[in-house]
Each structure stands twice: as structure tokens, then as C-alpha cells.
Amino acid sequence: MAATTASQPIILHFQNVLRVAGETITGTVDLNVALAQQERIEEVRIKFRGAITTRITTQNGQTRITHRETIPLIHSNRVLWTPGSAFPTPDSHIVSLAFQFQLPANLPPSFHCDAHARGGAISYSLEVVGDRPGIFRTNRRIRRVFSVVPAASQNQLLVNDSLRQGWLGPWKDIKRNEQLRQGIWGEYSRAAVTLSLPDLPSFPIATPIPYSLHIVTETKTIDRTERPEDKHGKPLFPIPPAHSGQLLLNLHRTTQVRVRTRTRHIEDTFDLQTVRRLSEPPKRRNVEAVVDEPVWVPKDTKDRGFWRRSVHFNSTLDFPYAPSTSAETLDWIYALHFTIPFPGLGNNLKIQFPIHLGASTACPPPPIGAAGTSSLTYADVPPAGPPPMLDLPPAYWSGENHDWDEKS
Template identity: 50%
Template sequence: MASQSTKSTDGPVTLHFQDITRVAGETITGCVDLNVALAQEDHLEHLRIKFKGTIHSKITTTSGETTTDHCQTIILFKEKIPLWDQGAAFPEPGSHILSCPFQFMLPENLPPSFHCQAYHRRSTISYALEVNQPPYPQNHLSHSRRPSQSQLLAKESLKQGWNGPWRDITKEEQLRRGIFGDYSHARVKLTIPDMPSYPIATEIPFSFRVETETKLMHVSDAPVDKHGKPLFPAPPALSSDVRLSLHRRAEIRVRRYTRHVDDDFRLNGSLGDVTRVAAVHQVSDEPEWIPACGPNDKKGHGIWKRAIHFQSAVAIPYAPTSRTEIIDWHYNLLVVVPFPGIGNDLRLEVPLDLHPGSACPPPPIGTPGSSSITYADVLPAGPPPVMLDLPPSYWTGEHHAWDADEKS
């Protein structure tokens, strides 16, 4: 059975709530244990649980010595459910604890939990539940938007081994070791599943090919120089020599002000990860001599062609691509192959649309359309995605989703 997350204080209220990522449209359940004896000492007359989702954006501008904060908040939903009133219910004989179960259905089409921040700008999409008001328990909901049926099928296809169409993304650059001299060439080709969007926290298979051609030289010049080093530009020797990362650009809007937040995330377990070289299959081609065949080319001249192939997979554990009224964000997959010399790094940038990878679980027992078991009885398939789009205050309890005027 799935473990339950417990949020409690030294007071009369203990909140039991499963700490997993939720999906828009999901019916979530939990329980609040009330110590009635301690509630009487605290003069607690009512017990309410509140649910709320908000988008909050803030842009700070400066003019001379004046600094102005421009803020905008959108309430996605808010709900207050009564659980207990003084004198309405009592614990079983011999016990001081009254268990108050709750159930709440998240609205559909909600954006995922999200946070970004830079100098004089930040935006957060947050979800939370709270029992009465501080110092009573609060819990922040990690939330993902609801995927479509086609997106769920695409994820299952990836998990079972992709047999669908592929697409190639290529790039070629002219490279020169120094300021003067003839140009060499480098080409890269990334091959990934041909999909309109990709599920988060799911391994996406890919292949990556790096091919280089030397400048024109004599056939007596081996593919290595007199010191035994490969001639420029040599393909990377190891998968860890290639850099793989994810670039995210978020656009924050507060009325007439617009700002951007750019973040780069290293993607572990594949290219560029020195601890996971074994997770990448690589094959190097034998150097190939290609004679020059132009009418003005000297006899015995040509180029050396070399190539290396990498095969691996990458999982992206970040919030799905989304757009709201005051914040939206998109991603680019970035592969960089470094070569010696100034400005010779070859960069391949691929726009990626990410979608959520989890289906909405069935409703719990007692609700229309429910099955014989509850979602809490079934462990989610595989490890949950790492929630890297949430501020640290989410896990320390310092971030509150409730406005000050709603604390009563």
C-alpha cells in the first residue's frame, strides 16, 4: 500500500495526505485527525480544510532611486470544505481522536506546478491545502496537468521500445584551427522519435552522429599527426566529451511589463555524464581517405573523414510546456560538441514540447465511476519524477498559497 505523508503540529490537528504528484481532474482523498481534548484547550470550534491554486508573477522596475514591485495573481481555484463543528461529532469511547476524512476533485486543465526566478523577476504556479490556518498543518500539492489519450499512448510506445517514425536534425559548421588557413568541416546528426511532444520523466531513445573532415592535405599525412594525436578536427573520443543540456525560457508578464528567465539544466545519465559512460553505446568508424577530384586539385591530395556514433536515452524531469495568462515557458534540447580553437564548438539546438506522463488515476471508492480499490492502494508505476521546478520553500513550509486576508 502506498505510504501516507503526515503533516502535524504539537496542537490538536494532524493531517494525513499522500505526498505524490497529482494530475488535473484527479479526485484526491485524505484524513484529518482531531484531538478533541486538545481542541477544547485551544478553543477550536470549527475544522475546515482549504484547497487553492494560484499563479503569481512579480516584476520589479527601477527608475533612479525608486524601486517599484509590479505583481499580479490569478486564482485558479479555491475551495473550503467543512470537516467538523464543535458538538457535532465525538470520538469513539475511550479515545480523544476524531478522524475526519476529506475528498476533493481537482479542476481539469490546470497548469503544472512551476517556479522560475531571476534578478527582479519571478513567477510561481502553486497548489496547496491547509487545515484552518497556521499554525495548523499545511501541505503543498505537486501537480501536473492532464495528458491527452494520444500522449499517454506515446509514452507507452516509448516504454515498450519505440517502433514509430524517427526524425533527423542536422547541422554542419566550417572550422579553422587558427586565424588563417583552410577550413575543415564538422557535421552532427541527432535522430529522435518523430513526435509532436515528449512525455516528462520517460526515457527518450536517440542516436547522435559526429562526422568530421580535415582540410585538404597530402595522402602521406596520416589521420594522426607526428605526435600521434588525431588530426584536427577529431570527433569526440568518449560520450562524456559531448555536452547535453536543456534550456528553458520562461516569459513573465505583469500587465504592460514583460521579462524573461533563462535556465539551463544538465541532463544526467547520458551524453556528457562521466559517471554513466557505460550507459551510452558508441561505435567509431575507421578513418576514410577521400581523394580530391577537382580539376585544380593537386595529385595525391584529399581529406580524412572520421565519424563516431552514440546511442542512448534521456529522461527530462521538468514541468510540461505550458502557457498561462501571465507565465509561459518552452524548452530547447542543446547538444554541444567542443573542438579546439576559438568559436569552434558545434551547437545543435532542438525545440522540444514536453507533456505530462501520468494518467489521471481512477476515483476512490464511493464516487461515481469508482473501482473496487482506491488510487492510494496502488503504487505509481516507476519512481516519481524529480520535482525540480518548485522553490525550496515548498518543502520547508515557508511558502503559503493563502492571502493574508483569507487567514480568518
């Protein structure tokens, strides 16, 4: 059950959406003045915090030492209320305290990674503190962690809009051609893969990116047969995948973590075969598949040749992850991995290449009017609606690896 000012002296109202660097964020704090007096709250403050935190654990014999480094990004304290500074109306005990804060324009995106003996985070939070001076009194605190992404440039916004409307720009092809052999000995067969993607230096995050995957296989040279199957009815090697569930599509992230002179790396892999939406279970991505009929191709003589098969896959990918970033003690890069399986040991075809992820959201205009009130919403910023949430692990929202200042 949600808390109310009838039972709690302080209630924070703050919209839980992805924030954009440079954005002016607003909210309100409802203070029950009667309860605040009972609990001897003498001041209500709001704190905005942002930091890059990294840790590396080393071992010297039986001794483990965890080295930490914190790079402050935001450190703001503001007083919202002191006794006598604001009063409720005669028929109420509640006073609403509006706040407004502009995020710096150069903030790096929210981020969290963790592995054995190393980890790092770029995190942001606001906290309302009700100060209760005294040795045996603890301050009243309400903390909200929020996420941030960089603001997209005008060119990035145009690219994002073009992708959403149906990409009509140039494409680039990534090709692989391999010889495959069913066993240790014997003639080689052939498999070729062409991956086509929009020809862009950077892909906007949380935006559908169209792609096509064209797979062609050719059997080894054989005598002319009536069908591309053996006498037992089994398709002749190599058999291309006929449905998308056989493909492996992953995004690989390599993160470098630094604590002063120490450096470590963390490798993470994200499955792109499923679509993730906030508060919805993952579901299989919709893929259009076209399997062509096998074609006999004569070679040398009309009685010798090979069977050629072709399969086409068309779909989209989206990347709800932090844009590629190089910060003072944390940086990460991405690579796209496509794996096309074929029977036999070591016959899988792999396409791996680096990709850069960029911003996709405009910075909302500043609010109009008094702090905490505005006639503008995210619906006024194209594309309509709030920016999609980043795929951040639960540890980000719980504050793990974060550097929270509990004393101030």
C-alpha cells in the same frame, strides 16, 4: 520525530505524490478532541488553494516598487469539525475526519521561476486550520504544498507507452555541417553532425526519449599518409569527441512573466548529462559510444585525400520539468541545445531547436466508497506506480513567491 495526536491536537495524513488535474484527492485529519478543547479550538477547516502569482520589480530613481498579480485557480474552504459534530470512541480521544476534493480538470502544471527583479509561480496547497477565536490566540495551521500536472490525452498515453517499450515509429534528423579551420589561415576541414530523435510533435515529460548522435569529421586535403596522426603522434585536426563527457546537452527554458502591462523574461538552463531521481544524488547518464576506425578517402589523385573519422552516441533523455504551457500571466517554452566541442576558437558545432513538452500521466479514476477510502491506487493506473515528481526548486516547496492566504 513525527508528531502524534498525543502531543498535537491536529495531525494531517496526506500522500505526497504528484497530482493530476481532474484527480480526486483524499486524506484524513486526526483530531485529539481533548487537546482541541484545552486549546479552545472551535472549528477545524480544510482549505484548498491554487494560484498563478507573478512579480516584477521596477526602479524609479532610488525607489524600488514590486508589482504583483495573482490569478486564483482553486479557492475552496470546507468545515471538517465543530464541537458536537463528531465524537471519538469511548476508549480514545481521537476522531478521524476524512476529506475528499476533486481538482479542476483544466489546471496548469506546477511551476516556479525566479530571477533578479522578476519571478513567478503556479502553486497548489492544502491547509488544515484549527480556529481559535480571540484577540490573543493564533489559529493552528498545517500546510502541505503539492504539485500538479495536466492529464495526458489518450494519444499522449499511447506515445508514452511506445517510447517505454522501445520506439518503433518514425524518426527525424537534425543536421549541421560546418567548415572548421585550426588557425586563422589555411585550408578548411569539415565536421558534420546528425541528431536523430523520434518524430513527435511533443515529448512526454519524465519519459526516456531515445536519441542518436552521429559525428563525422574530415581533415583538410593532404598528401597520402600512413596514419591519421602527425609526426608527433597527435591526431590530425579536427578531432571528434570520443566520449560523452565531452558533449554538452542542455535544455533551455524561456519564461515570460507578466504583471498587468509589464512583461519580463527569465532564461534557465538545465543540464541533461545527469539523471535526477527524487532523494537520490545526480548520476552520469549512461551513453553508448562507438568510435570507428579512421578511413583514408582519396581525392583528385590517389596521393591526395583526407582522413575521415566517425563517432556514434546512443542514449536517452528525459525531461522532469513542467509541460510547455501558456497561462494568463506566465508562459514558457523549451529548446534543446547540443554542443559538440572541437579544438580552436569558434569551432564548436551547435544544434539548437525548439521542443514541446507534453503530459505523460493518466488521471486516476475516482475513489470508491466513502470519502478518504478507496480500493483503487496508483498501481491501478498504467503505467503502474505514482507519476514521477517534477524537478521543482526548493523555493516552490517553501512557499516563496506563493500567495498564501493566512487570514482566512
